Amino acid sequence: MRLWSYLEGGGKRAVAVWHRRAGKDSIALNWTAPAAHERIGTYWHMLPTQAQGRKTVWDGIDRAGRRMIDQAFPEPLRANVRKDEMKIELKCGSIWQVVGSDNYNTLIGANPVGVIFSEYSVADPSAWDYIRPILAENGGWAIFIYTARGRNHGATLYEMAQGNPAWFAEILTVDDTGILAPEVIEEERNSGMAEDMIQQEYYCSFQAALVGAYYGKQMLAAEKEGRIGSVPYEPHVPVETWWDIGIGDAMAIWFVQRVGREIRVIDYYEMSGEGLPHFAKVLQDRNYVYSRHIGPHDIEVRELGTGKSRKETAAALGIKFTVAPKLPVEDGIDAMRAMLPRCWFDKVKTARLIECLRQYRKAWDERLKVFQAHPCHDWASHGADAGRYGAVMGDPRTKRDDIPPFVPKTPPASAPRRADWLYR
Secondary structure, X not given: OHHHHHHHOOOOEEEEEEOOOOOHHHHHHHHHHHHHHHOXXXXXXXXXXXXXHHHHHHOOEOOOOOEHHHHHXXXXXXXXXXXXXXXXXXXOOOEEEEEEHHHHXXXXXXXXXXXXXXXXXXXXXXXXXXXXXXXXXXXXXXXXXXXOOOOOHHHHHHHHHHOOOOOEEEEEOHHHHOXXXXXXXHHHHHOOOOHHHHHHHHOOOOOOOOOOEOOXXXXXXXXXXXXXXXXXXXXXXXXXXXXXOOOOOOEEEEEEEEEOOEEEEEEEEEEOXXXXXXXXXXXXXXXXXXXXXXXXXXXXXXXXXXXXXXXXXXXXXXXXXXXXXXXXHHHHXXXXXXXXXXXXXXXXXXXXXXXXXXXXXXXXXXXXXXXXXXXXXXXXXXXXXXXXXXXXXXXXXXXXXOOOOOOOOOOOOOOOOOOOOOOO
């Protein structure tokens, strides 16, 4: 009722961190329905992925056995339904649609006036950065509903909202709602549910480790030890780049300097929908002095259309890749875990990478209610995969037989700005 009253009073920004099964999506749908009739426009209910949106909302069934969308948008209100797009056109003229933050780039051109960010704590935070200028311009509203997932962007957003009088912020645990009795929680604990999971799901604890996260402990240690802060570029130390190169997916690049045993992550870049020429220009514009560029093993696969591998295409653009060995993902994750205690991260330039590493986690089997033996492939996996390729390559300074000693020097003033400069 506090959230509803805030919205009914004209509030535009709300963060509701409520425990599992508290009815977050149901409340959000029931708020959107009258809102869509009071102001004609486009309304989105955004889940981390479109597949999750279909399962949780479009096909979701409430406690009374009703489809959630039938309860919120009954048949008499509808003019048309597009099941393939999970879209309902209302007779009043508004459009309501289920979308995923995993493909928010495909929504370019739309002008939503109300957006529900469901499960925001595991969604791609870039979706909010994309949508917020639209809502600011058209006076629209945004509601973030989620449970805690460790010290990530969900915690940051809640803390900001808590101290911002223009925002609504609320945490509701099972003790606040009374929806689940204490004996139910105790039975979950006795039947083997991890305490971190209980604290996360039912008590909305941001301090509990993200269950299933591969690097949660390492990133928490980095924060506590002060290894996330200002990490400036050292001009006399070469920069390595570590790449995750996707096909029709996001590409990610780490920019790393090695100083003693420290691995300094000074910069990070990620973009989707662009080819290698775009990334070659990104390297050139940063004007770093590069030593080597590490790419995944599949960069050597030849494309059917051109007959060339992406390694060859990159070489023509001035990026000479060193190919990471093809190892099991588990070995790469172990290498990352061993490397991260030596990493320092620039808090500003690598902010998205830090979130990727915090959120990189095991895939969850919703049917069996168990974690699977492989990572979840979502927005967080691109940055994590790029780091994994760099981690398995090791430190080139220890391989004296393969790589001559590095002696950095300033390039001549007349030297072309090329991404493949090697100064030794």
